[in-house]
Amino acid sequence: MRLLVVEDEARLAAALQRGLRAEGFAVDVARTGPAGLDAARHGGYDAMILDVMLPGLSGYELVRTLRAEQHWLPVLMLSAKDGEYDQADGLDCGADDYLTKPFSYVVLLARLRALLRRGAPERPAVLAVGDLRLDPARRRVTRADAEVTLTAREFALLNYLMRRPGQVISKIELLDHVWNASLETAPNIVEVYVGYLRRKLGRDRLETVRGVGYRLAM
């Protein structure tokens, strides 16, 4: 799941990014209204978290523009509660849900999940492929009942691969979802991490499909 966070306040943006990544989302951050609009137009995001107060272009204007251009990305709006703008304004302009600052992180998460649930089925508690098991909640991976310790990046990569076992997944897609990197990023980093995983999980668990990508053996 890819999220776009549009927030100019650096601390809050960083906190959101870290928190949501910990929940397994790929998170991009835009710091200004125009940058956010651009990103929303071009990137394949599953939802956007949008501050109202933004330099360059307000959150309201941003959503209105987006909707006028026929983009129906789910939008969760954040705003300071001290008057001026209120909730009705937020919903009027085309946002799907609305939260006033200061808000609690769990509420944001709950609202976000509700937003994403439209169409997206709830994931299973534990992913299993062959003798490999991955438990997202416990952040645990076992291979033939033996625990395997993975770094955050390794875990994210395996997590992504295990959701589509047997299917070939391109490096670009992996860069996009696991690293949420730009197109210019060298794909070598994927190769490096596939190497790390192979060392920990066994040589032939991850198959290379030359010129295309990688496949998790079923």
Next chain:
Amino acid sequence: MRLLVVEDEARLAAALQRGLRAEGFAVDVARTGPAGLDAARHGGYDAMILDVMLPGLSGYELVRTLRAEQHWLPVLMLSAKDGEYDQADGLDCGADDYLTKPFSYVVLLARLRALLRRGAPERPAVLAVGDLRLDPARRRVTRADAEVTLTAREFALLNYLMRRPGQVISKIELLDHVWNASLETAPNIVEVYVGYLRRKLGRDRLETVRGVGYRLAM
């Protein structure tokens, strides 16, 4: 889902009743401590929302009594934020979650849902993980039958962690529930308190999951 609201202030009680009914809950209201205790004892409620300041019997006493009688109904506690009672007290006495007035309705709803999702069918009187035991009612912790003295904050933190042993819990979630802090709060305070707990409970009881959070070893 049946809820019991124990709140003496008529306006708030009515607002809660109306709001929660609109969400599809069946809601009963009790106006005094003793009435609330009676209702909680006899009715098959799925959760209770409980004010601290009550005529006849305080919310704290009510929960303590209930727990002493082996009732494990999930309790969401409400309290005025202006001192006297504080959050640690609330968590200490056996409540499952805690909200300071004034609170937003959506926050209450989110917390309530989380509480119900977690469910609390037959929770033991004392939480036990490994050789660690924590008694919420008595506010006591023992490790291998030796008593460990914790400060209020340390206790609240351990209490929260022990309700989901083996699961990774993010710093943000801990900040949210144990500190009632906003997103901008520096997560370092969590690290500090995990450090304190480690010193008192043993080094490897609390596992760090880098970039994600902490996990209580099972």
Next chain:
DNA sequence: CTCGGGCCTGAGAACGTGCTGAGGACGCCG
């Protein structure tokens, strides 16, 4: 067989996260 491009991997630099000790603010109690 030879060549070229894609892939793999070891070394090490750069970075970030988490841990800890020192110490200040505050409230409580003698």
Next chain:
DNA sequence: CGGCGTCCTCAGCACGTTCTCAGGCCCGAG
């Protein structure tokens, strides 16, 4: 008032993680 305990902030450090890079390997095409 002074001592004490708790809560929290801060800065420096240590170490694991992430990433870059270069050289070599392998595979498929010609």
